[in-house]
Amino acid sequence: MSVLGHFTYWATVLLMMTGLYIIIAKGNLVKKLVGLSLFQSSVYLLYVAPGKLIGGTAPIVGEGFTVYSNPLPHVLMLTAIVVGVATLAVGLALVVRIREAYGTVEEDEILAADAKDD
Amino acid sequence: MLTEHFPVLLVVVPMVAAPLIVLARSGFLAWGISVAVAGACTVMAAALLARTTAAGTISYAIGSWPPPWGIEYRVDAANALVALLVSAVALVVLPYARRSVSAEVGQDRQYLFYSLVMLCLCGLLGMAMTGDAFNIFVFLEISSLSTYVLIALGRDRRALAAAYQYLILGTVGATFYVIGIGMLYLATGTLNLADLAVRLPAVTDSRPVVAGFAFITVGIALKAAVFPLHAWLPNSYAHAPSVVSAFLAATATKVSLYVLMRLTYVLFGSSAAFADLPVGGLLAALSVAGLIAASAAAIFQKDLKRLLAYSSVGQIGYITLGISLANVEGATAALAHLVNHGLTKGALFLLAGAMALRLGGTRLDALAGVGRTMPITSFAFVVMGFSLVGVPGTAGFASKWALVTAAMAGGHWWMAAVVLASSLLAVAYVWRFIECAYFREPAAGAPAPGEAPLDMTGPALSLSVVVIAAGIHATPVLLAAERGARALLGAAP
Numbered sequence: 001m002s003v004l005g006h007f008t009y010w011a012t013v014l015l016m017m018t019g020l021y022i023i024i025a026k027g028n029l030v031k032k033l034v035g036l037s038l039f040q041s042s043v044y045l046l047y048v049a050p051g052k053l054i055g056g057t058a059p060i061v062g063e064g065f066t067v068y069s070n071p072l073p074h075v076l077m078l079t080a081i082v083v084g085v086a087t088l089a090v091g092l093a094l095v096v097r098i099r100e101a102y103g104t105v106e107e108d109e110i111l112a113a114d115a116k117d118d
Numbered sequence: 119m120l121t122e123h124f125p126v127l128l129v130v131v132p133m134v135a136a137p138l139i140v141l142a143r144s145g146f147l148a149w150g151i152s153v154a155v156a157g158a159c160t161v162m163a164a165a166l167l168a169r170t171t172a173a174g175t176i177s178y179a180i181g182s183w184p185p186p187w188g189i190e191y192r193v194d195a196a197n198a199l200v201a202l203l204v205s206a207v208a209l210v211v212l213p214y215a216r217r218s219v220s221a222e223v224g225q226d227r228q229y230l231f232y233s234l235v236m237l238c239l240c241g242l243l244g245m246a247m248t249g250d251a252f253n254i255f256v257f258l259e260i261s262s263l264s265t266y267v268l269i270a271l272g273r274d275r276r277a278l279a280a281a282y283q284y285l286i287l288g289t290v291g292a293t294f295y296v297i298g299i300g301m302l303y304l305a306t307g308t309l310n311l312a313d314l315a316v317r318l319p320a321v322t323d324s325r326p327v328v329a330g331f332a333f334i335t336v337g338i339a340l341k342a343a344v345f346p347l348h349a350w351l352p353n354s355y356a357h358a359p360s361v362v363s364a365f366l367a368a369t370a371t372k373v374s375l376y377v378l379m380r381l382t383y384v385l386f387g388s389s390a391a392f393a394d395l396p397v398g399g400l401l402a403a404l405s406v407a408g409l410i411a412a413s414a415a416a417i418f419q420k421d422l423k424r425l426l427a428y429s430s431v432g433q434i435g436y437i438t439l440g441i442s443l444a445n446v447e448g449a450t451a452a453l454a455h456l457v458n459h460g461l462t463k464g465a466l467f468l469l470a471g472a473m474a475l476r477l478g479g480t481r482l483d484a485l486a487g488v489g490r491t492m493p494i495t496s497f498a499f500v501v502m503g504f505s506l507v508g509v510p511g512t513a514g515f516a517s518k519w520a521l522v523t524a525a526m527a528g529g530h531w532w533m534a535a536v537v538l539a540s541s542l543l544a545v546a547y548v549w550r551f552i553e554c555a556y557f558r559e560p561a562a563g564a565p566a567p568g569e570a571p572l573d574m575t576g577p578a579l580s581l582s583v584v585v586i587a588a589g590i591h592a593t594p595v596l597l598a599a600e601r602g603a604r605a606l607l608g609a610a611p
Contacts, residue, residue, distance in 0.1 A: 016297075023286060032286060040293055047300050073303075076252055080296060083259045087289050090266055094282045101275035110279055117276070118420075 008049035015042035027107040029098065033091045040084040047073040047080075121169075124162045125178040125191040125247055128201060129257075131155055131162075132240040136233045145220075145228035152232040153212045159205035159243065167198040171601060177249075185249070186310035192249030196453065196602030200246045200376045203457050207368040207464050208239050214577040215361040218471050222359045223271050231271060235365070237264040242373045251299045251309045254377060255292060258341065262288045265370060269358040280353035287350045291340030294333045301330030302385075315384050328395070334381055335397070342374035344401075344438055345408025348431040355427035360471025363423060367430055368464030372456050375437050379452065382441065383606045401442035406536050408435035413543035417550060422470050422480040425547055426463065429506055432540060433459045439533060440521050447524035449603035454596050455517035461585050462505040462514055468578035469499045472570035482550065487560030489552075491567050495575060496555045498582045503548035505585050508541050513585045516592030517599075 003010075015038055022035025056069035095105055102110050120127075135155045139148040170176060170193055178191040193201075212235070223231050241261025245254055266288070270281035303309055305327050306317040321327055336347070343351040351371075355363045382397070409432050416428035437459070440452025472495050473488060474480045489496040505512035508519075518537060525533035569575060588595050 020290070023290065029282060036286060036289055039290070043293060043296055043300065046297060047303075050304055079252075079256055083256070083263075083292075086263055087259070087285065090263055091282070091285050091289075094266070094270060094278060094285065097270065098275075098278045098282060101278055114276055114279065 008045060012042050012045045012049070015039075015045065029095045029105045029107065030092075032107075033088060033095065036091065037084065037088055040080070040087070043080060044077045047077050121165065123178075124166050125176060125193050126180060128159055128162045128166070128205075129191075129240055129244045129247055131158055132236045132243065136236040136240065139229055139233040139236060143229055145225065145232075148229035148232040149212070149216050152236055153209070155236060156205060156208040156212050156239070159239065160202070160209045163198060163202040163205045163243075166193050167195070167202050167598070169193075170195045170198045170605075171598075175605065186308050186313040189253055190249040190310055190312070191247045192312065193247060194602070194605035195598065196380070196606045197246045197376065199453065199457065199598050199602050200373060201243055203460050204239065204242050204246065204369045204373060207365060207460065208235070210577045210581050211361055211365045211368075211464065211468070214364075214468055214471070214574050217571055217574055218361050218475060219359065221475055222273055222361075227271070231268070231359075234264045234268050235361075237261075238268065238365070238370075242369055245373050245377055249311050251302070251311055251314065252296075253309075255296050255299065258292050258295070258374075258377075261370065261373075262292060262341070265362075265366060268362045268366075269354050271362070272357040272359050274357050276353065277357035280350075280357045284350040284354045287340060287347075291337045291347075294337030294340065296337075298330040298333030298335075298337060301326040301333065305330070311380070311384055318385060331385075331395075335378070338374055338378045338381065342371050342378055342438075343431055343434055344378075345404055345412055345431055345435060348408070348412065348434075351431060352424050352427040355430065355467075356421055356424040360423075360467065360474050363426075364464050364467035364471060367426070367467050368460040371430070371434060372460045375434065375441075375452075375456055378438075379441055379449065379606055383444070383449070384608070398442045398444050401438050402533070405435040405439040405442060406533075408432060409439070409536060409540040410543070413540045413547065416547040417543065419547075419550075420482055422473070422482055422485060422551065423467070425482075425550065426466055426470065429544065429547060430463055432544070433463070433506065435540070436518065436521055436537070439537075440524065443524055443528055443530075445524070445528065446600070446603050446607055447520070447527055449606055450596065450600040451517060451521035451524045453599035453602045453606075454520055455514075457595055457599065458505075458513035458517045458585070458588060461581060461588065462502055462512075465578060465581040465585055466499065466502045466506070468574075468581060469495050469502065472574045472578055473499075475570050475574065476567035482554045485551070485554045486558035487555070489555035491560065492569050494569055494579070498579055499555075500548070500552055502582055502585060503544075503551060505589065507544040507548055510589075511586070512589035513592070513595070514589070516589055516596065520596060520599075 019035045019039030023032050026032055051070040051073035053067055053069050056067045057065050059068040059071055099105050102113055132155050135151055139151055142148055176193040180189045219228055219231055238261050241257045244257030248254055266281045266285045270278050305321045308314055340347045412428050412431035416425050419425040436455050437452045440448045470480050477484050505514035508514045522534045522537055
C-alpha cells in the first residue's frame with residue numbers, strides 16, 4: 001500500500017499529535033480543552049475509517065448487497081462522541097468556576113495564586 | 119430467578135438510583151437511597167463471590183445476546199472480590215457522609231452529591247463486572263466524569279484546579295486506552311476479552327497489536343496513578359471533600375489496577391510473543407521508583423491528606439510490583455494488597471475527615487495536640503498508620519509478607535530489600551503525624567475540640583477494626599486473593 005493509500009491514518013496521527021501537543025504546550029485552560037477535544041476526535045477517525053470498505057454498503061441481507069462496511073466501529077464511536085461531549089461540558093464548567101474563583105484561566109497565574117496561599 | 123441477574127443488577131441498581139436521587143431533591147432522602155443501594159450492592163457482590171467460589175466463573179449475556187456478539191459480563195473470583203471491596207467501602211463511607219457532607223457541601227447541592235456518588239459506584243462496579251473491552255472504557259468514563267465533579271465540590275478553590283488537572287490527565291488516559299483497544303479490534307475483530315485472548319496469539323507479531331498494548335498499559339496506568347503517572351492524585355485527594363477522598367482512595371485506583379491485571383494477564387499473558395517484551399521488568403522498575411520516591415515525598419508534606427495521597431502512590435507500587443512478577447504468588451500478593459490497602463487507606467481518610475470536621479482543616483500545624491483532644495481518633499489513625507508500615511497484626515503486614523515471600527520465591531532478593539526500605543520511609547511519614555498529635559502542645563487560644571460525632575467515628579472505627587481483623591486472621595483475604603489470582607492467570611484452581 002502506498003503512503004497515499006493510508007491517508008486516513010496520516011490524518012489521524014496528525015490530529016492526535018496536534019491535540020496532544022496543545023494539551024501539553026498551552027497554559028490557557030480553554031485552549032487545553034480544545035486540544036483535548038481534538039485529541040479525542042482523532043480517535044473517531046481511527047475507528048471509523050478502517051470500517052469502511054470502498055463500494056461497501058450498509059449490512060443489509062438481500063439481493064444486490066454483497067460487500068458490507070463494518071457498522072460496529074460507528075456504534076462504538078457514537079458512544080465515544082457522547083463521552084467526548086460530556087467531558088468537554090464538565091471541563092468548560094470547571095473552567096467557568098475556576099475563572100470565578102481565581103479571576104484567571106491561565107495555568108501559571110493559578111499556580112502562582114496557589115503558591116501564595118500556602 | 120433474581121440471583122441469576124446479580125452481575126447486571128450490581129451495575130444497574132446504582133445507575134437507576136442516580137436519576138431517582140435527582141428527582142427526590144431532598145438531602146436526607148438522597149442519603150437514605152444511596153445507603154440502601156450500597157447495602158444492596160454489598161449483598162449482591164458477596165453472593166457473587168460466594169457463587170464464584172463454589173461454582174467457578176459466571177457468564178452473563180446482556181439482553182440474552184450470546185457472546186462474543188453481545189456484551190458479556192463475566193464474573194470470576196477476581197472481579198467478584200474487587201466488586202465486594204468497592205460496594206463494602208461505599209456502604210461504610212455513605213453513613214459517614216451524612217454529617218461530613220453537611221459540613222463541607224452546600225445544603226442545596228447535597229442531593230446532587232449523592233447522585234454523583236451513585237454514578238461513580240455504577241462506573242466502578244461496571245468496570246469490574248464487564249467482560250467487554252469497550253464496555254470498560256464506557257464505565258471508566260462514567261466513573262471518571264462523576265469523580266471530576268465530586269473532587270470539584272471541595273471547599274477550597276484549589277479543589278477546582280485539582281479537578282481540572284485530573285480531568286485533562288484522566289481523559290488523556292482513557293483516550294489512550296480506547297486507541298489501544300481500537301488497534302486490537304482492527305487486528306482481531308472482537309472486543310470480548312475472552313474471545314480476544316483466544317484470537318490474539320495468532321496476530322501478536324504485528325506492530326499495531328504491540329502498539330495497542332503500549333497504549334492500553336499507559337492509559338490504564340494513568341488512571342491507576344502508577345508512578346510516574348500519578349501527578350493528578352495528590353492534589354485531587356488533598357482538596358476533595360473528606361468522604362470523596364476516602365471513597366476514591368479505597369476504590370477508584372484499585373479498580374483500575376484490577377483492570378491492568380486483567381488486561382496484562384488475560385490478553386497479553388496468553389501469548390509467548392509478549393514474553394519477549396520487557397513489560398515485567400519495566401513495571402518492576404517503575405514500582406520500585408514509586409515506592410521510594412512517593413514514600414519519601416510523603417514525609418515532606420504539610421497537609422495530612424496530601425501525605426496520605428503520596429503514601430497511596432507509594433502503596434500502589436507494592437501492588438504493581440506483585441503484578442510484575444506475573445505468577446500466581448505475585449498476583450495473589452497484588453490482589454491481597456489491593457484489598458488490604460484499600461480498606462486501610464479508606465479508614466485513614468475517614469479518620470482524617472473526622473479531624474477536619476473538628477479542627478477545620480488537615481494541615482499538620484493545625485493538628486498539634488490532637489492526640490489529647492481527640493484521643494480515640496488519633497489512636498485509630500496511628501494504628502492504621504502501622505498497617506501502612508506493615509506492622510505484624512495489621513492487614514498491611516499480611517499482604518506485604520505475601521509479596522516478599524513471592525519475590526523471594528522468584529529469587530528477587532533485591533525486591534525484599536526495597537519493600538523493607540520503603541516500609542522504613544512509611545515509618546517516617548507516620549511518625550510525622552505522631553509527632554504533631556502527641557508531642558506538640560495545641561496552639562495557645564485554639565479551641566479544644568472533642569471527638570467527632572458517633573455517626574462519623576462509628577464507620578471510621580468499624581473499618582479500622584476490619585483492617586485489624588484482616589491482619590490477625592489474614593487467611594480469608596489471602597485465600598480469596600489466591601482464587602482471584604488463579605482465575606486471572608487461567609491456572610487450575
